[in-house]
Amino acid sequence: MATVRPLPPGPREARAHFRAGGVAPTSGWAPGHMQANLIAVPADWAGDMEQFCRRNPQACPVLDVTAPGSWRTPLAPGADLRTDLPRYRVWEDGELRGEPAEVTGHWRDDLVTFLIGCSFTFETALADAGVPLRHTEQGRNVPMYRTNRSCRPGGRLSGPLVVSMRPIPAHLVTRARTVSASMPSMHGGPVHTGNPAGLGIRDLARPDFGEAVALRPGDIPVFWACGVTPQAALMSARIPFAITHAPGYMFITDARDKEYRVA
CATH class of the missing domain: 3.30.2040.10 (PSTPO5379-like domain)
Structure with missing residues (x-):
């Protein structure tokens, strides 16, 4: 029997729900709005990530790249990339160290965040x-x-x-x-x-x-x-530090999906 789920809220309400501690995979949430993978790496790794994404565009279609240390994006004005996803992953030396519900205590001034398209x-x-x-x-x-x-x-x-x-x-x-x-x-x-x-x-x-x-x-x-592809690359490279979304727990933006459709 199919599972009955409540009608998902809009993107701002979804982010507020996650910021308050709600945790759920985001498939089906805020229908009609674009969701994104999150990959935050130290600035001295940002060039590597940019090149990896450019060479693998189907797996890693880049939607936005922040300035070092920034947790803001024009894809969702007022949102906080450190708190507004339902679940994150924190990496050290390529090893998963935890899956917290927010990462303000882990955030660094040198982190460059890539937001990548999500299916x-x-x-x-x-x-x-x-x-x-x-x-x-x-x-x-x-x-x-x-x-x-x-x-x-x-x-x-x-x-x-x-x-x-x-x-x-x-x-x-x-x-x-x-x-x-x-x-x-x-x-x-x-x-x-x-x-x-x-x-x-x-x-x-x-x-x-x-x-x-x-x-x-x-x-x-x-x-x-899948946008989890860069996480596999981070693990293989044993990157000293990174923050990502947990697979399936995405960043919900204010952008409408129709803006990303082509004829």
Whole structure:
């Protein structure tokens, strides 16, 4: 039976909810508004991150880059990037040190924050097109997997492509591909459809991030490039310090998803 969820609030209300301590994956929240991945790295690593994103644009479509130390973005005036996501990750020497609900005590004056497009943004368009979202129906975070595809290195950063997976009824796969492809700043169309072994994924029931989602009869697994890809690169590079979003717990902006659609 599908999980019934309350109507998500608008972006400002969502951010206020998270700032007050609310924690939830953000798929389905503030429909019609753009969501973003967050990667904050020391200024002396910002050039590496910029190059890595430029060389891997489908996985890392950059929407905004802050000045060093800033926690503000024009994508959500008045928002605080240190408190307004539901869950963060703090990294030291490439190791995960914690997943706090806010990071004001960890913030540094030299951190440069990259906001990267997120596939949650095109989920409103998928739903409007009649494409079911199984993870939403099942009340789960979207599953994400490391793949056997290597990203192009950027400076000191390299690592595998990470993908998100959504089960799509076979007769709707073309529609899902067309809808998502209209939003290249949110990862665009799928990178793979069908047998997960083609990406080196052995078991869909064991995602590297997020939660497993059950396929219904007639569903086909469809995979999109994922904004968790830079986190895998940070781990591989054993970066001395970084702050990121927790996978599936995104920054909800005031920007409308229609602003990122192309014909």
